[in-house]
Amino acid sequence: DTAVSQTPKYLVTQMGNDKSIKCEQNLGHDTMYWYKQDSKKFLKIMFSYNNKELIINETVPNRFSPKSPDKAHLNLHINSLELGDSAVYFCASSRSGGEQFFGPGTRLTVL
Amino acid sequence: QKEVEQNSGPLSVPEGAIASLNCTYSDRGSQSFFWYRQYSGKSPELIMFIYSNGDKEDGRFTAQLNKASQYVSLLIRDSQPSDSATYLCAVTNAGGTSYGKLTFGQGTILTVHP
Numbered sequence: 062d063t064a065v066s067q068t069p070k071y072l073v074t075q076m077g078n079d080k081s082i083k084c085e086q087n088l089g090h091d092t093m094y095w096y097k098q099d100s101k102k103f104l105k106i107m108f109s110y111n112n113k114e115l116i117i118n119e120t121v122p123n124r125f126s127p128k129s130p131d132k133a134h135l136n137l138h139i140n141s142l143e144l145g146d147s148a149v150y151f152c153a154s155s156r157s158g159g160e161q162f163f164g165p166g167t168r169l170t171v172l
Numbered sequence: 173q174k175e176v177e178q179n180s181g182p183l184s185v186p187e188g189a190i191a192s193l194n195c196t197y198s199d200r201g202s203q204s205f206f207w208y209r210q211y212s213g214k215s216p217e218l219i220m221f222i223y224s225n226g227d228k229e230d231g232r233f234t235a236q237l238n239k240a241s242q243y244v245s246l247l248i249r250d251s252q253p254s255d256s257a258t259y260l261c262a263v264t265n266a267g268g269t270s271y272g273k274l275t276f277g278q279g280t281i282l283t284v285h286p
Contacts, residue, residue, distance in 0.1 A: 104216065
């Protein structure tokens with residue numbers, strides 16, 4: 062199936078741990094994004110990569126580090142997890158700055 | 173002032189009625205406007221986009237854009253219970269450092285009751 066996929070779907074971990082979320086798209090898009098949706102359902106962009114180059118880096122703690130090994134993949138590594146990092150993280154992709162298509166989300170719970 | 177503002181609702185309409193969802197935005201440089209639907213526990217799903225002033229129709233959905241008033245709306249005709257979801261308005265000022273950055277409103281919860 063053509064889609065944006067993310068792993069894992071659920072992630073439960075202790076404060077202070079380091080974790081990664083992976084995203085892959087097979088839509089042939091050249092731009093990928095990470096969004097965070099908080100408990101109030103507000104969706105906010107964190108990062109964007111175009112052709113493996115970081116183009117959007119919002120005010121995000123440097124504990125969050127994205128990595129794009131190629132145009133089809135964008136991973137998110139989070140160090141020293143905090144309670145406030147609990148949220149749903151969505152990956153999205155688009156062709157250049159066009160319509161964005163979202164992955165299924167990763168629900169991160171920090172205990 | 174929020175960059176993209178929506179009435180959080182909930183908006184309740186009877187089945188078969190027209191649901192009207194509204195959104196205002198603050199950046200006059202905004203060029204592209206999107207409506208996403210998000211069911212509880214699911215990811216946002218793109219249902220409409222509009223770039224030019226006026227109306228754009230797709231099936232039961234009509235998006236309306238008025239750049240002078242910085243206003244975009246979504247009409248859903250013949251509303252069905254399956255339309256019950258949160259509707260997210262998003263805008264982007266493509267180009268430069270804002271390339272592809274979508275700014276979302278807080279969403280409007282729509283409930284269509286039988």
